[in-house]
Amino acid sequence: MDAQNQVVERLRSAFRSGITVPEGFRRAQLRNLLSLIKDNEQMILDALHKDLAKPKFEAVISEIDMVINELYHAIDNLKSWMQPEYVSKNMATKLDNCFVRREPLGVVLVIGAWNYPLQLTLLPMVGAIAAGNCAIIKPSEVSAAMERLLAELIPKYMCQDCYAIVCGGAEETKVLLENRFDHIFYTGSQKVARSILQAASVHLTPVTLELGGKCPCFIDDQVNMDAAARRLIWAKFFNAGQSCVAPDYVLCSRATRDALLPALRQALGAFYSEEPRTCPDLGRIATDRHWTRLMELLGRSRGKVVLGGESNQEEKYIAPTVVVNVEEADALMEEEIFGPILPILTVESVEEGIDFINRKEKPLALYVFSNNSSVITTVLEKTSSGGFCSNDGIVHMTLPGLPFGGVGASGWGNYHGHWGFETFSHRRGCMLRGWALEKINTLRYPPYTEDNLGWLRWTTSARKTAWNSCTVM
Amino acid sequence: MERQALKRAREAFLSGRTRPLEFRLQQLTALQSMIKDRHTEIATALKQDINRSQYDTPLLELISLENEITLAIAKLAEWAAPRPVEKNLLTISDEVYIQPEPLGVVLIIGAWNYPWAVTLIPLVGAIAAGNAAIVKPSELSEYSSLLLRAMLPRYLDQDLYPVVTGGVTETQELLKQRFDHVFYTGSSTVGKLVMEAASRHLTPVTLELGGKSPCYIDKNCDLRVACRRITWGKFANCGQTCIAPDYILCEPSIQNRVVEGIRQTLLEFYGVDPKCSPDYSRIINQRHFNRVMSLMEGYTAVLGGQSDASQRYIAPTVLKDVSPHSRLMQEEIFGPLLPIVTVSDMDDAIRFISEREKPLALYIFCSDKKAIKRMLDETTSGGVTVNDVMIHYTLTSLPFGGVGQSGMGRYHGKHTFDQLSHQRACLVRSLGMESVNLARYPPQDRQRARRVRLALTSPMIDFSKRTYVWAVCVTIIAFGLFVTLLVILLIQ
Numbered sequence: 001m002d003a004q005n006q007v008v009e010r011l012r013s014a015f016r017s018g019i020t021v022p023e024g025f026r027r028a029q030l031r032n033l034l035s036l037i038k039d040n041e042q043m044i045l046d047a048l049h050k051d052l053a054k055p056k057f058e059a060v061i062s063e064i065d066m067v068i069n070e071l072y073h074a075i076d077n078l079k080s081w082m083q084p085e086y087v088s089k090n091m092a093t094k095l096d097n098c099f100v101r102r103e104p105l106g107v108v109l110v111i112g113a114w115n116y117p118l119q120l121t122l123l124p125m126v127g128a129i130a131a132g133n134c135a136i137i138k139p140s141e142v143s144a145a146m147e148r149l150l151a152e153l154i155p156k157y158m159c160q161d162c163y164a165i166v167c168g169g170a171e172e173t174k175v176l177l178e179n180r181f182d183h184i185f186y187t188g189s190q191k192v193a194r195s196i197l198q199a200a201s202v203h204l205t206p207v208t209l210e211l212g213g214k215c216p217c218f219i220d221d222q223v224n225m226d227a228a229a230r231r232l233i234w235a236k237f238f239n240a241g242q243s244c245v246a247p248d249y250v251l252c253s254r255a256t257r258d259a260l261l262p263a264l265r266q267a268l269g270a271f272y273s274e275e276p277r278t279c280p281d282l283g284r285i286a287t288d289r290h291w292t293r294l295m296e297l298l299g300r301s302r303g304k305v306v307l308g309g310e311s312n313q314e315e316k317y318i319a320p321t322v323v324v325n326v327e328e329a330d331a332l333m334e335e336e337i338f339g340p341i342l343p344i345l346t347v348e349s350v351e352e353g354i355d356f357i358n359r360k361e362k363p364l365a366l367y368v369f370s371n372n373s374s375v376i377t378t379v380l381e382k383t384s385s386g387g388f389c390s391n392d393g394i395v396h397m398t399l400p401g402l403p404f405g406g407v408g409a410s411g412w413g414n415y416h417g418h419w420g421f422e423t424f425s426h427r428r429g430c431m432l433r434g435w436a437l438e439k440i441n442t443l444r445y446p447p448y449t450e451d452n453l454g455w456l457r458w459t460t461s462a463r464k465t466a467w468n469s470c471t472v473m
Numbered sequence: 474m475e476r477q478a479l480k481r482a483r484e485a486f487l488s489g490r491t492r493p494l495e496f497r498l499q500q501l502t503a504l505q506s507m508i509k510d511r512h513t514e515i516a517t518a519l520k521q522d523i524n525r526s527q528y529d530t531p532l533l534e535l536i537s538l539e540n541e542i543t544l545a546i547a548k549l550a551e552w553a554a555p556r557p558v559e560k561n562l563l564t565i566s567d568e569v570y571i572q573p574e575p576l577g578v579v580l581i582i583g584a585w586n587y588p589w590a591v592t593l594i595p596l597v598g599a600i601a602a603g604n605a606a607i608v609k610p611s612e613l614s615e616y617s618s619l620l621l622r623a624m625l626p627r628y629l630d631q632d633l634y635p636v637v638t639g640g641v642t643e644t645q646e647l648l649k650q651r652f653d654h655v656f657y658t659g660s661s662t663v664g665k666l667v668m669e670a671a672s673r674h675l676t677p678v679t680l681e682l683g684g685k686s687p688c689y690i691d692k693n694c695d696l697r698v699a700c701r702r703i704t705w706g707k708f709a710n711c712g713q714t715c716i717a718p719d720y721i722l723c724e725p726s727i728q729n730r731v732v733e734g735i736r737q738t739l740l741e742f743y744g745v746d747p748k749c750s751p752d753y754s755r756i757i758n759q760r761h762f763n764r765v766m767s768l769m770e771g772y773t774a775v776l777g778g779q780s781d782a783s784q785r786y787i788a789p790t791v792l793k794d795v796s797p798h799s800r801l802m803q804e805e806i807f808g809p810l811l812p813i814v815t816v817s818d819m820d821d822a823i824r825f826i827s828e829r830e831k832p833l834a835l836y837i838f839c840s841d842k843k844a845i846k847r848m849l850d851e852t853t854s855g856g857v858t859v860n861d862v863m864i865h866y867t868l869t870s871l872p873f874g875g876v877g878q879s880g881m882g883r884y885h886g887k888h889t890f891d892q893l894s895h896q897r898a899c900l901v902r903s904l905g906m907e908s909v910n911l912a913r914y915p916p917q918d919r920q921r922a923r924r925v926r927l928a929l930t931s932p933m934i935d936f937s938k939r940t941y942v943w944a945v946c947v948t949i950i951a952f953g954l955f956v957t958l959l960v961i962l963l964i965q
Contacts, residue, residue: 016827018851057917065926087870098868103853105876182877190675197672201665204682206881209675224904231904234914271915281915358487371904380899381492384574387898392910396900399569401558407576407895408653412677414896427883429856429871430849431864435695435840441861445705446742446752448528457536460867461543 004172007164008179011107011134014161020104020132023082027075029129029158033122034071036157037064040149044118047145051117053284053316058239063118066398070123073400073417074130081130081421084430092440092459097432102425104132105206106182111173111196113187114286115242115338117143121150124185124208125163127420133183134162138176140188141169142286174199181205183424187244190409208413208423210244211406212336213363217247217393218353218379220370221256228369228391229263233271235367235393237320240283241340242290245365247393248337249326250344251353257324257344265307268320276319277312285316285339294318294339300331303343328356350375354382362386362408367393386410475647478607478635482578485632486605491575494549500600500629501549504593505542507628508535514624515589518616522588524755525710533710534590537867541594544869544886545601552601552890555899563928568901573894575603577653582644582667584658585613585757586713586807591681592621595656596634598889604654605633609647611659612640613757645670652676654893658715659683660805661878679882679892681715682875683805684832688718688862689822689848691839692727699838699860700734703811704742706836706862708789711754712809713761716834718862719806720795721813722822728813732791735811736776739789748779748786756785756808765808768801777809797825819844823851831855831877836862855879 019025037044041064048054048063084099108128112121121139128135137154139147151165166176177184177199186196187210200207219228236247252260272279285291295311301323308321318340326332326343333343347353357366357379366385368376376390386406389396397404397416405414415423440459443452490496508515512535519525519534545552555570579599583592592610599606608625610618622636637647648655648670657667658681671678690699707718723731743750756762762785769778769792777790787809795801795812802812816822819839826835835854839845845859855875858865865871866885874883884892912924 021850055915055917057915057922060922061913061925087868089870090868093864093868098865098871100872101849103876193675194672197675198669201668201672204661204665204668204680204878204881211675224907227904227907227910230907230914231910273916279915281917369904376901380572382489384895385897387900388572389900389902391902391904392900395563395902396569396898399558399561399564399898399900401560402569402898402900403571403896404898407574407897409675412675414898426853426876427872427874428854428876429865429868429873429883430859431857431861431868431871432845432859433861433864435698435860438698438701441702444532445701446526446750447744448526448532448752450528453528453531456532460536461540 004166004176005179007136007166008107008181010161011136011164014159015104015106015134019159020129020134020162023078026129026132027078029162030071030075030078030126032157033126033129034068034075036153037067037071040153043149044146047149048118050145051114051143052239052242052286054239055281055283057281058283062239063116066119067122067126070126070400070417070420074126074421077418078130081418090460093431093433095434095437097430099430101428101430102131102421103428105424105426107134107136108183108185108424109136109138109176109181111184111186111188112137112139114140114142115239115244117146120187120210121146124187124415124420127415128185128424129163130421131424133424136164136166136176136181138166138168138173141167183207185415185423186210208405208415209411210404210413210415211364211409211411212244212338213361213406213410214248214333214336215245215363215365215367215385216357216360217250217367217369218350218357219250219252219256219260220350220368220372220375221253222371222375223256223369224371225259225263226266229260229267230270231392232369233264233267233320236342237272237282237340238394240285240318241342242283242286242338243394245387245394245397246338247342247365247367248363249333250342251347251356252344253348254346257346260344261306261322261324264322268307272320276308277310277315277317282320285318288313288316290339291316291318294337294341297331297334297337298323298341301326301343302330303327303332308340350378354379357383362406362410364406364410365389365394365396384408475607475637475643476650478637479578479647479650479652481632482605482607482635485630486575486578490630491600491603491605491633494553497600497603498546498549500634501542501546501597503628504597504600505539505546507624508539508542511624514620515617518620519588519614521616522585522614523710523713523757526752526754529709529752529754534587538590538593538597541597541869541886541889545597545890548887549601552887553603561928564900564902566906567903568899570899572897572899573602573891574897576893576895577604579604579606579654579656579893580647580652581606581608582655582657582659583608583610584715585611586710586715588614588617588621591658595658595679595884595889595893598884598893599656600634601890602893604893607647607652608634608636609644610636610638612638654678656882656884656893657681664880679884680875680880681882681884682833682878682880683715683807684830684875684879685719685802685805686716686832686834686836686854687822687826688721688836689819689826689838690721690723690727690731691819691837691841691844692724694838694840694860696727696730696734700731701738701741702861703836703838704735704738704789707811708739708742708753708809711756711787712811713754713757713807714863716856716863716866717807718811718834718836719832720802721811722816722825723813724818725815728793728815731813732775732793735791739776743789747788748781748784753789756787759785761808762787765806765810768804768806768808768810770800772799772801819848823848826852831875831879833875833879834858834863834865
C-alpha cells in the first residue's frame with residue numbers, strides 16, 4: 001500500500017514541475033496513446049475476447065474505434081480548447097481584459113469498469129491528458145486480461161512520471177482513495193459510488209460519477225415494427241446486454257407487444273441464427289458471479305419466457321431472452337439487469353408509460369420508438385434522463401459533441417469530446433485591469449454618496465440599454 | 474417542518490408548474506420587485522446584523538443581485554433553448570442537441586456575510602433553470618434571515634420556494650433529506666460535512682468556500698493606486714468577504730511605502746476615527762470578534778489595532794513583517810486585519826502561493842504584462858483580478874467559483890443556470906433510412922465493419938466557428954478568383 005502512496009507522490013511532483021502543461025507535451029502523450037492502440041490492436045482484441053468473449057465487430061466499433069476517434073478529436077481540437085475564452089463585458093470593464101482560462105486540476109484518479117474495459121478506462125484518460133493533468137488509472141479487476149494488458153502497455157508508451165496504472169480489487173481501491181486527488185472519475189455502480197463520494201468529501205475532491213440504472217424503452221403503437229425490432233435487438237444484446245445504456249426493459253401496449261414479438265423473433269434469428277450459442281457475434285457474461293445473478297433473477301421472475309431462456313454455466317452463456325407478463329414488482333424490475341434478458345411490461349397509453357418511468361429513478365438513457373413526433377416530444381418533455389435517443393439505441397453516445405453522463409441516481413457530471421476536457425479542467429475567471437480610469441473607480445470608494453451610487457449602478461448594469469448608450473459614446 | 478417544506482416543494486415541482494418559461498419569468502420579475510420595493514427594509518436588517526452602511530448594501534449586494542435578475546429575465550429563452558451539436562455520417566439526417574432541463578428540488582444554504590447576494594443569486598439561477606428551491610439563510614445574520622422568511626412568500630410561489638430558518642440542527646435535518654442539488658456557501662470545514670451528507674443520496678453539490686486569497690504587489694507598479702484599491706477591498710464589510718485580499722506579499726523594499734499608502738487611503742475613506750464613520754461595518758458576532766482578535770496575538774499593529782468589544786468594532790489594522798508560521802497565516806482571517814508577508818521577488822511569491830491551498834481569488838498588482846502572464850501560468854486559484862481586487866466577481870459572464878479547498882462548481886449569470894440544470898444529450902432519429910443501419914447488425918463481415926467505422930468517424934459535419942470562418946473565407950476567395958477569371962476573359 002506504501003507503493004500506492006509513492007505513486008501518488010511521484011505524480012504530484014511531476015505535476016508540480018509543470019511538465020504536463022505545455023500543449024506539445026499533451027499532444028505527444030495523446031499520440032503515444034494512439035500508437036498504443038494501433039500497435040496492439042490484436043492483443044487488445046484477444047484480451048477483450050478472453051474477458052467477455054467480445055465479438056471482433058463489437059470490440060472494434062465500441063471499444064477500439066471509440067478510443068481512436070476520441071483521441072483524434074482531442075488531438076485536432078486541443079489547441080482551440082486550450083485557448084483563453086474572452087467574455088462579454090459591462091461598461092465598467094469595457095477597457096479590461098476579461099477571459100476564462102482552462103487550467104489542469106492536478107493529479108486525477110480514473111476508475112474504470114469491466115463491461116467496456118478499454119473504452120471506459122481510456123476515454124476519461126484522454127480528457128485528463130488533454131486537460132494537462134497527471135492521472136492514476138485503476139482498471140477493473142473483473143476484466144482481468146485487459147487489466148494485465150493495460151498494466152503492461154501504459155508504462156511502455158506513456159510518460160511514467162505522469163501516468164500510472166494501479167491494479168487491484170476493492171481493498172486496494174479503498175486504500176488508494178485515502179490519498180488526496182484533484183478529481184475522481186468513477187464508472188460503475190451506485191453502491192460503490194456512495195463510498196467513493198464519501199472518501200472524496202474528506203478532501204473536498206470533485207467527482208464525476210458515471211453510474212447506471214434501468215433504461216426504459218417505450219414503444220408506441222404507431223411504429224415501423226421491423227426496423228424498431230432490429231434496432232432494439234441490436235442495442236439490447238450488444239455485449240450480451242452488459243451496457244450501461246442498454247435498453248433495460250420495454251414498455252408498450254398489449255397490441256403492440258403482440259405485434260412486436262414476431263418481429264423480435266425474426267430479428268434475433270437474422271442476427272444470431274437459430275442457434276445463438278454457436279454464433280460468434282454474441283458475447284458472454286463477464287463472470288460466474290454475474291451469470292448466477294442473472295439466472296437467479298430469471299428464476300424468480302413471474303413472467304413468461306417467450307424467446308430464448310437457454311443457458312450454459314460453463315460458458316457463462318445466456319441466450320437472448322425475452323420475457324412477457326412482467327409486472328412492476330417483478331424480480332426483473334428490482335435492479336439494473338445488465339444482461340441479455342428483455343422484460344416487456346404493458347401500459348395502455350403514453351401517459352401511463354410516462355408515469356411508470358417517472359416513478360423510478362432517473363435513468364442513464366431513455367428510448368422511445370415511434371413514427372409520431374409528438375409522442376417523442378411528449379415523452380422527452382415529461383421525463384428526465386442522462387441522455388435520450390428516439391428510434392434507436394446506444395448510438396447517441398458515439399457522438400463526441402454530446403455530453404455523456406447521468407442525472408440523479410444515474411450519475412453526476414459528463415464527458416466525451418470537449419466535455420471530457422472541461423470535466424478535468426478548472427475554469428479560472430480572470431480580469432486584467434489597467435491603472436488608468438482611477439477616477440471612475442472613486443465612485444465605489446468611501447465616503448459613500450447617493451450620487452456616486454447612481455453612477456455606479458449605471459456603469460455595472462447588465463441592461464441592454466446601458467450597452468447601447470456606450471456605443472453611442 | 475423541513476420535511477414538510479421539502480414534500481410540498483417536490484409535489485409542486487412534479488406538477489410541472491415550473492416548466493413553462495412564462496412562469497419562471499413571472500417569478501423572476503416578482504423577485505426583482507421584492508428587491509426594489511423593500512430595499513430600505515433590507516438595508517435596515519443589514520445594519521442590525523452587521524452595521525452595514527446604507528450605501529455599502531446596494532454597492533456590495535443589491536446591485537449585483539439586481540443585475541443577475543435582469544440578465545436572467547433578458548436571456549432566459551436563449552439559455553433554456555436546445556443547443557445543437559456536431560454530427561457524424563451516421564446521424565447526418567437526425568436532430569442532435571443538448572436540452573437543458575431542471576434538476577428538481579435544490580437546497581440553497583446561504584452565508585451571513587452577504588446574506589442577500591449569496592442566498593438569492595443562486596436562487597435566481599435555480600428559478601431560471603426551472604427548479605424548486607428550499608432557501609436556508611444563515612442564522613448568524615438573524616435580522617436578514619427573518620426578513621427573508623417573512624418577505625419571500627409574499628412575492629414568490631410559496632410551495633416552490635420556501636424559506637427554512639434555523640441553526641445547525643435544522644440544517645443537519647435538511648441535509649438528511651434527499652435533494653437534486655445542494656448549493657452551499659460557507660467554510661471549507663462545513664463544506665466537507667455538506668458534501669458527505671449529500672453523498673448518501675448521490676446528490677451533486679456546488680460548494681463556494683473560502684481560503685486565504687493572496688495579494689501580490691510588485692515593486693514596479695503604481696503603489697498609490699494599488700494601495701487604494703486594496704484598502705477598499707480589504708476593509709469593505711469589515712473584511713468579511715470570501716474574496717477579500719487576505720494578506721499581502723511584497724518585497725521588503727516597498728513594505729513601508731505600502732503601509733503609508735494604506736494609511737493615507739484609510740484617512741480618505743473613513744476619517745481619523747473609523748469607529749465614527751457611517752461607512753465602516755462591524756464584526757458579525759462575539760465569537761468571530763474574539764477569533765479575529767486572537768489572531769493578532771504576539772504582533773503589534775503598525776496601523777490600527779484598536780477595538781471595542783461592546784460594539785464588536787475592530788479598527789482597520791495592518792501588520793508588518795508577519796511570519797508565514799504565525800496564526801494570522803494559518804486560517805482565513807475574515808476580518809479587518811491585513812498582514813504583510815515579505816518575499817524576495819516574484820518567483821518567491823509564486824512559490825509561496827503554490828505551496829499553499831488553492832485560494833478562491835488571487836490578486837496581482839504589476840505593470841509588466843509578461844510578469845503577469847508568468848504568474849497566471851504558474852499559479853492557480855478560483856478567479857483572478859489583476860491590478861484591482863474583487864471586481865472579477867461583478868462580471869456575470871465570468872464563472873465564479875473555487876478550486877481545490879476553495880470549492881467546486883461555479884455560478885453567476887448563465888453559469889448558475891447551467892450549474893443547476895441537467896444538460897440532457899438528445900438524438901432524435903427516424904425509423905427510415907434503415908438500409909444505412911443494416912451495416913451495423915450481425916452477422917458481421919469485414920466489408921460491413923469498414924462501412925460502420927467510417928460512419929462513426931466524426932465529426933464529418935463540423936459546425937464549429939473555425940470551420941465556418943474558413944468556409945466563408947474560402948468561398949470569398951474562390952468567388953474572387955472566378956470574377957477575376959471572368960474579367961480577364963472579357964477583356965480579351
